Amino acid sequence: MSYSDVAEQRETGHEVAGSTTNPAGNQGVQSERARANIFSSGQHAFLLRSPGRSIQANGCRSQLPSGSSATLVQRVQQFFATNHHGPELLVGVLPFDPQAEDYLVQPEELTYARVNVTPQPPVAGQWRVERAPGVTEYQSMVSAALAQMAASLQQLPTSSAKQALSKVVLARSLLATASEPLDSYAVLSQLAKDEAVTAFIASLPPLNGLARQLVGGTPELLVSRHGHIVSSNPLAGSAKRHADPAVDKAAAEALLKSEKDRREHQVVVESILDNLAPFCRQLKAPAMMQLQSTASMWHLGTEIEGVLKNDDTSSPELAVALHPTPAVGGTPADEALQLIRKLEPVDRGFYAGAVGWTDRQGDGEWYLSLRCGEVCANQIRLFAGAGIVADSDPVAEAAETSAKFVALLSALGIDEQGNPLSK
Numbered sequence: 440m441s442y443s444d445v446a447e448q449r450e451t452g453h454e455v456a457g458s459t460t461n462p463a464g465n466q467g468v469q470s471e472r473a474r475a476n477i478f479s480s481g482q483h484a485f486l487l488r489s490p491g492r493s494i495q496a497n498g499c500r501s502q503l504p505s506g507s508s509a510t511l512v513q514r515v516q517q518f519f520a521t522n523h524h525g526p527e528l529l530v531g532v533l534p535f536d537p538q539a540e541d542y543l544v545q546p547e548e549l550t551y552a553r554v555n556v557t558p559q560p561p562v563a564g565q566w567r568v569e570r571a572p573g574v575t576e577y578q579s580m581v582s583a584a585l586a587q588m589a590a591s592l593q594q595l596p597t598s599s600a601k602q603a604l605s606k607v608v609l610a611r612s613l614l615a616t617a618s619e620p621l622d623s624y625a626v627l628s629q630l631a632k633d634e635a636v637t638a639f640i641a642s643l644p645p646l647n648g649l650a651r652q653l654v655g656g657t658p659e660l661l662v663s664r665h666g667h668i669v670s671s672n673p674l675a676g677s678a679k680r681h682a683d684p685a686v687d688k689a690a691a692e693a694l695l696k697s698e699k700d701r702r703e704h705q706v707v708v709e710s711i712l713d714n715l716a717p718f719c720r721q722l723k724a725p726a727m728m729q730l731q732s733t734a735s736m737w738h739l740g741t742e743i744e745g746v747l748k749n750d751d752t753s754s755p756e757l758a759v760a761l762h763p764t765p766a767v768g769g770t771p772a773d774e775a776l777q778l779i780r781k782l783e784p785v786d787r788g789f790y791a792g793a794v795g796w797t798d799r800q801g802d803g804e805w806y807l808s809l810r811c812g813e814v815c816a817n818q819i820r821l822f823a824g825a826g827i828v829a830d831s832d833p834v835a836e837a838a839e840t841s842a843k844f845v846a847l848l849s850a851l852g853i854d855e856q857g858n859p860l861s862k
């Protein structure tokens with residue numbers, strides 16, 4: 440039985456037998472304490488809890504040989520063709536940069552049962568936060584991107600204006616250092632309070648012998664494949680949420696009407712439809728973009744669904760075809776990528792890449808790794824980005840990145856300066 444079958448049964452309320460598999464054939468859903476211990480023990484661990492589905496994978500039975508996105512489909516195919524023992528599933532992370540190396544493993548054991556997470560106190564103690572780049576530098580990066588877009592448009596004859604650089608997503612990062620080691624599971628437990636997001640923890644390749652994990656709560660589905668159904672839920676165009684319901688509603692309405700945000704969103708939808716079309720015999724997206732929200736942000740969103748032409752098209756193949764979408768990269772993708780490499784001072788690593796799983800049948804789910812941080816010992820590096828289009832305002836774009844940091848910073852119990860949040 441594939442993961443999709445199990446998840447489908449869960450969703451429809453049927454009892455699921457054998458929700459945990461491991462080599463000894465043992466069954467059982469772990470206690471939350473046991474789960475938290477796994478995440479702090481340094482062994483390989485993976486947890487993905489989306490609004491409808493959960494998957495938890497512990498241990499590393501074998502690692503998929505790492506490589507760039509160009510070889511992912513072939514490596515995954517080869518893996519399932521030659522590995523016959525253990526769970527028929529790979530879980531892990533794809534980097535933002537398609538030329539960088541991914542990190543996927545076949546776990547020792549799997550749990551599909553709904554993961555309930557009890558909020559635990561965020562890390563206590565003192566924090567120091569360093570910005571890279573600083574806010575003023577970020578605004579200069581946005582101005583540089585705007586200049587590049589104008590130049591790109593000027594260099595092309597009017598008939599080719601569509602090929603000009605029209606969107607680039609620029610990110611900034613915060614390195615937060617605590618006075619004691621960080622507990623990724625406690626950070627996840629705070630993020631998971633927001634039922635609108637897909638909460639995740641994924642082990643990353645160790646750095647200088649130290650265990651690292653990516654922990655986050657993402658609102659965005661890059662792509663999923665269940666049987667012959669393909670789904671994607673791109674978000675682009677954002678506004679901060681407000682405690683006052685009237686102000687919050689006004690912010691949402693203004694976002695829905697904003698010509699600049701609608702254009703920013705449309706670019707993403709078009710790119711996804713163009714890239715999915717060759718794989719699909721049916722493909723549909725609603726004519727109108729919708730408002731979608733998390734606890735701290737409003738977004739413009741579109742739910743895209745397609746029917747595959749060929750059942751051999753796997754979820755890694757679809758993820759590679761789409762990534763990086765202009766929700767996290769830009770358009771044209773290559774030019775945007777070059778500009779990101781040139782302007783951003785900190786390598787994105789696995790931020791704005793994807794986190795997810797694929798099984799032997801090719802089913803799988805890949806979420807964009809957003810609203811996340813890379814945890815190592817007593818540090819966490821956070822990233823947040825904003826889509827820059829022709830009439831972007833550098834000050835407003837910097838403010839948008841601050842708003843996107845709120846989810847993670849609140850989970851840590853601090854503000855952007857590292858001061859404790861008042862209760």
Ligand SMILES: C=C(O[C@@H]1C=C(C(=O)O)C=C[C@H]1O)C(=O)O
Binds near residue numbers: 659766823826
């Ligand atoms: C890049 C991020 O978010 C992406 C960019 C968005 C935008 O520019 O409006 C909205 C959602 C995400 O697709 C981020 O959260 O860091």
